[in-house]
Amino acid sequence: MFVSKPTLAIVYGAICGGCDVALVNLGERLAIILENYDILYWPAAVDSKRETLEKVSSIDVSIYMGTLTNSEEVELAKLVRSKSRVLIAYGTCAIYGGIPGLRALINASQTLKEISSTTTTVEEVRLSRVAELPDLLDRVKSLIDVVEPDVIAPGCPPSDSVNETLVDILVDYAKGAKLEGKVFIGDPNSLCSKCERKPPELSKISMPGIRRLHELKLVEDKCFLEQGVLCMGPVTRATCDLPCIKNNLPCIGCSGPALNVEDMGLEMVSVLSSILLVEREKELLEEGLSKELDKIVDLIGLLYRYTLPRSLLIKLKSSGGRNER
């Protein structure tokens, strides 16, 4: 049992603000969290400064959101892990890198030109050196690349059902319950397992070709893959209620990989290969199939939109040893 209210810190990497909005959108449930915890740090809503985190000796629960893109964010992640009894990786950016993870193939020196900070004034203003902006990492990372959290809450931002479970965990913890091992919130199966558009005979799914979003009018109630539209459903974790699909747009994988999917992009390559133009393989042969596959103009943008830093291919590049920060 806690003698006084347990402390809660909400800490940021490179964020978009959506995870903060998701918390505020808890509505009345947010009030419950605020009643059960002493908010030590939450820059969007509360006035504590960075030194609060540096001075405090321990934190009961920390929620971390955002991608790690600079050296300061990496330090903050380590600081928060070392001081927190429970660390929650909240949102897909913290777990897999998220959309900012698309910078994982663009290093800092490739994109930032050298900005010389010569100060040639009479008064010797060395502003740039004194208040230098944090160094960008050459390769952006997820929180999980650097520390191990206790709870993982995926989603971009996490869905209602993930949030409900998280609020339960937080309230129980505040009341003295212990956290049993690592918790990974959400249904681990792929979206297809819950999708209403799933064709009745899975073994007969066939993609009639590759259609980009502007090349057709999307049909409601029909499996996107069967319309030729790339849908990440087969490899994505079903932690949401399929809102995009219900709104007639394909899944883009924002919850991260389903159980047993180590690398979303590689798995999806396999999925696409299994079902693309299966009735016409012998007619089209390698040449015809290649032509169709060439219509996927940006594999990374579709297949790794949320998980690039955790991809096995990034691991392969990193093990090259050079340009690693």
Added chain:
Amino acid sequence: MAKWRPTVISFLCKWCAGSAAELAGVSRLNYPANVIPVVVPCSGRVSPRLIVEALLNGADGVLVGGCHTPGDCHYMSGNFKAFKRVYLLKKLLSQFGINPRRVRVEWISATESQKLVRVVREFLSELEELGPIMGDVRE
């Protein structure tokens, strides 16, 4: 110090390419030792992840050997799946700045042991040019 030689993992389907490897052995054809054969039931069984795991574990190149298209695959169209997988994987490797020439798919029937040896030798010499996988970082 010994000169560096590339390591290749080859996934060979048992019905065609794998049998060709057997035949090469039985015919005492000179088959380089730094190509490690792994027999699989069908080239279509080889997932992109498997190929990348091989590269992660130190393979400088990966060869997928299957039956000729359109009709030789014992499981009807496994070879087409293998083709598409390798094709997409190579595109992906390029986008990542990893040389796509490190992964190859070839159709080699059970009697084409000579072709297998030729392919393997060509691949190795190409890889010697490309250098070890560890040095392959995007410019």
Added chain:
Amino acid sequence: MSDKVFFIDPVTRVEGVSRVVIQVDERNEVKNVLYQVTELRGFEAFCKGRAVEEMPRITSAICGVCSWSHHLASGKAVDSVLGREPPEVAVKLREFANYIQIIDSHLLHLCIMALPDFVLSNAPPKLRNIVGLMKSEPEVIKVILKSRRVIKSIEEVLGGKPVHAAFVVPGGVSKKLTKDELDELTKLVKDLMDQVSFIADFFNESVVNSDEFQGLLRDESYRVKSLYIGLVSPTGELEFYDGGLRVIDSEGREVFKFKASDYAKYIAEHSSDISYSKFPYPKWLGWRGFSEEYVFRAGPLARLNVSERVGTERANEEYKYMLEVLGPKPIHNTMAYHWARVIECLYCVERMQETLTDDVSLMEGDVVDVRGEPKEEGVGVVEAPRGTLIHHYEVDEELVTTNVNIITPTAINNAAINVELTKVVAKAWKCGELTDEVVNEIEKSIRAYDPCNSCATHTLNTDSDLRVLVINSSNRALEVLSGVVHE
């Protein structure tokens, strides 16, 4: 004998990650003040090489507080590239989405971030926040938290997810509304109207009429006589989705009116190492550093300054009342932004009700028009909650992006924030140390802009040459080194 540097790190009760740097000399006099946005993700860099039709769901992630704005601006840019004109129903739905986005963001800012400064101005920092509001204004907090549910539900009907919606498609929107959805929206908007009215009444009673706020509105240090920019309708009315861009000067004279797609002739961007956010500026004037008359401001106050009138009943009344109290236009006091936000919320919810009851049925007709001739580039502009938002894409023959330029309203306000901060810090630094009170005085000025720091720093300069600005103690540009600003 040396200078000292103080940090307000991070600036709190704003979106995103930023800090204030105050450099003080040995006599404890303020030498230099900077607003630094310290996070950077690099969208303009990693959005190159992307399939252009995917950009609306990628750029939505620039900001989770104004994700719909990016989604819509991006959608318009994609339509522009593809030469498509969405059908009327789709435009109505997109405008409707834009209205709920404005309300969502404005109420979030007002209630979670800004209100504590007015309603809890004497509270200690630990209570000057939503927790304090729960104690001192429980009824208001109840309405606010309920409104979150309503706003979220409206967004879910339109776009599936309330943050990072799945809504826009090239040439339209993803689907029509069903009768059930329309009924649900009607009910939700009615609830929202009650909630917005309640909050507007509360704002008028407890904030506008308070000495505190009135004092702030008359405080010279929060006054910036800048240029203003915003969309206006063809008849000069407040407009968020279409229309043209209008720029007025600090005396209220129209300087330019132009098509959104011509933005690059009028807005250029300046880069420096003091912040990861760039500094858009009036191209025809050139970059003159942090000088009032040479900077733009965008956002609610700017919009009310550039518009001739507000097209809905209650909002227009409130607008006229604000002008009575603060006018004539242009109103320069930054604190008026808060008031402008409330007026815009009223406008938007009134428009939403109108949309649901007018002739164009949201359930009938096509929601996508796929006809159009693609071209090499396209521009999409909307008024986001914080101001004018511009997405500009260039593509190759495969419709893959080769160049991406995004100008966000917080970036547009970046220079003005710095101008104002210098004044505010000069005034607040009287006691010579960074007490809680002084920090809050300073942050109030920043908060009034409702900066979206994540938006401001989406960018990484890739092939542009950078003009490097060296700033001396009086904040005037001293030396300009190398190259030309990339546009």
